[in-house]
Amino acid sequence: MDILVIGGGLAGLAAALDLAGRGHRVAVVERKQYPFHKVCGEYVSNEVLPYLQRLDADPAVLAPAVISQFLVSSPGGRTLTLPLDLGGFGVSRYVLDDFLYQKAVAQGVTFYLKCTVTDVVFDDKTDQHRATLADGRVLTARVVLGAYGKRTNLDRQLQRPFFSQRSPYLGVKYHLRLAGFPRDVIALHNFADGYAGISAIEEDKLCFCYLTTRHNLRQHGTIPAMEQAILAKNPFLRDILGTAEVLYPQPEVINEISFAPKQPVEQHILMCGDAAGLITPLCGNGMAMALHGAALGAAAAHDFLSSHTSRAGMEATYTRAWTAQFSNRLRVGRAVQRLFGGPILSELVVGSLRYWPAAVRALMRRTHGESF
Numbered sequence: 001m002d003i004l005v006i007g008g009g010l011a012g013l014a015a016a017l018d019l020a021g022r023g024h025r026v027a028v029v030e031r032k033q034y035p036f037h038k039v040c041g042e043y044v045s046n047e048v049l050p051y052l053q054r055l056d057a058d059p060a061v062l063a064p065a066v067i068s069q070f071l072v073s074s075p076g077g078r079t080l081t082l083p084l085d086l087g088g089f090g091v092s093r094y095v096l097d098d099f100l101y102q103k104a105v106a107q108g109v110t111f112y113l114k115c116t117v118t119d120v121v122f123d124d125k126t127d128q129h130r131a132t133l134a135d136g137r138v139l140t141a142r143v144v145l146g147a148y149g150k151r152t153n154l155d156r157q158l159q160r161p162f163f164s165q166r167s168p169y170l171g172v173k174y175h176l177r178l179a180g181f182p183r184d185v186i187a188l189h190n191f192a193d194g195y196a197g198i199s200a201i202e203e204d205k206l207c208f209c210y211l212t213t214r215h216n217l218r219q220h221g222t223i224p225a226m227e228q229a230i231l232a233k234n235p236f237l238r239d240i241l242g243t244a245e246v247l248y249p250q251p252e253v254i255n256e257i258s259f260a261p262k263q264p265v266e267q268h269i270l271m272c273g274d275a276a277g278l279i280t281p282l283c284g285n286g287m288a289m290a291l292h293g294a295a296l297g298a299a300a301a302h303d304f305l306s307s308h309t310s311r312a313g314m315e316a317t318y319t320r321a322w323t324a325q326f327s328n329r330l331r332v333g334r335a336v337q338r339l340f341g342g343p344i345l346s347e348l349v350v351g352s353l354r355y356w357p358a359a360v361r362a363l364m365r366r367t368h369g370e371s372f
Contacts, residue, residue, distance in 0.1 A: 020108055176198075177206065211257065264277070272293040
């Protein structure tokens with residue numbers, strides 16, 4: 001095959017669609033069966049719309065929520081509200097990923113579902129990758145895109161430095177119904193050592209997703225106990241937790257969320273989405289970054305497969321493009337995250353920014369891109 005994509009999330013599916021549309025033979029390995037839920041804020045900046053439309057995957061057919069306002073609250077309940085320059089839309093990963101998967105199948109992409117890749121080796125003699133699946137099958141490809149998310153055992157096999165560094169963060173996500181919540185607002189509510197995002201998705205549902213620490217969970221023993229003891233100190237979160245209807249019995253949870261820097265190319269694998277770098281959820285733009293990274297990776301791979309550049313040229317081009325688009329965004333995101341989570345500092349920051357909206361807009365521009 002021409003392209004093997006490891007991971008069938010947003011970045012993997014978009015890259016597969018893009019490359020198949022350019023005439024390449026593409027296969028995707030995904031460890032789950034569509035549709036499925038993922039821990040994700042489920043807000044997408046409108047910067048991605050031209051790209052999705054080019055892929056014949058306009059999300060408008062999914063009837064997403066139209067989001068134009070941003071609200072942030074401090075742990076004590078101070079608020080700041082601003083318009084979003086580009087705006088965005090809300091749609092669940094359960095719906096969006098399945099939509100892109102169906103598009104990719106129709107485009108001729110081969111899927112290996114409920115499978116995992118345990119090892120990838122590049123053979124200099126054949127100029128190809130050999131990927132071993134957990135069931136022993138071996139797939140060969142001229143180009144491999146790594147789009148497998150925040151952290152997997154494949155990172156250990158590739159000896160990526162961040163994998164050996166423990167991260168204190170975990171993420172929790174629910175889908176809710178909550179009467180009266182405005183469908184044009186994405187809200188970020190701070191609490192001790194964390195923050196929660198809530199925004200509308202398709203139908204009459206809301207995505208409620210928060211980042212916290214293992215320490216908070218260990219201290220209180222269970223997620224419900226932690227929510228009542230820690231999150232509910234913020235009056236907005238207390239109201240959400242007390243009145244919302246939870247739409248599935250157990251939350252989605254992910255551990256070891258790392259915001260440490262990563263490399264966009266590892267052992268000749270082009271990394272996309274969270275596998276290349278994870279922006280802090282406070283900046284709310286991870287889904288758009290995943291799709292933009294897919295566009296960059298697909299373009300670089302196409303040039304190589306079309307004999308317009310060498311493998312070294314492909315990797316250098318992708319690294320430069322990825323760095324130019326995302327390295328500053330990730331750096332600013334890590335800096336912004338340090339301003340929140342501590343109750344006293346969060347109160348000061350939100351209280352000050354209420355009188356300095358230009359600074360908030362500048363931060364938002366530094367963590368969001370332009371239409372592509």
